[in-house]
Amino acid sequence: MSCNKCKHLLDIQDLSSPYVIRECSDCNRKINLREAGDNGHGIKMEKGDQFIFPKNFIKMSANPLKSTVRLSKGGLEWFAKLIFVNDLPTKRESIQEEIKKNGNYSAYFQMTPQLEKEFWQFTTK
Numbered sequence: 001m002s003c004n005k006c007k008h009l010l011d012i013q014d015l016s017s018p019y020v021i022r023e024c025s026d027c028n029r030k031i032n033l034r035e036a037g038d039n040g041h042g043i044k045m046e047k048g049d050q051f052i053f054p055k056n057f058i059k060m061s062a063n064p065l066k067s068t069v070r071l072s073k074g075g076l077e078w079f080a081k082l083i084f085v086n087d088l089p090t091k092r093e094s095i096q097e098e099i100k101k102n103g104n105y106s107a108y109f110q111m112t113p114q115l116e117k118e119f120w121q122f123t124t125k
């Protein structure tokens, strides 16, 4: 059901990329929209719009073929820390095993007692 105010707005069918849900202020109809933003860039949003990222739209992977985003240098650093370092403080007992696993992704290095001490100081800050 639509009213005179929103009858010109048609629900989009393809919900596989981001869109907004706009509620008509007169009849409360919820409309799925993807209108071009200013100068054709991005998606137009109005006050009260709900912005939707479809499930699985954003996939991050170190492998560009499995990723839907392109990471900047800073983003790549953040991502590497997130997947390789963030949960390591909880794996103190199995650190040697974790290093062996991560060795598949990085150049080989040996964890010396001094390096391990510095590592824990760095990751538990």
Ligand SMILES: [Zn+2]
Residues within 6 Å of the ligand: 002, 003, 004, 005, 006, 007, 024, 025, 026, 027, 028, 029
């Ligand atoms: Zn309406």
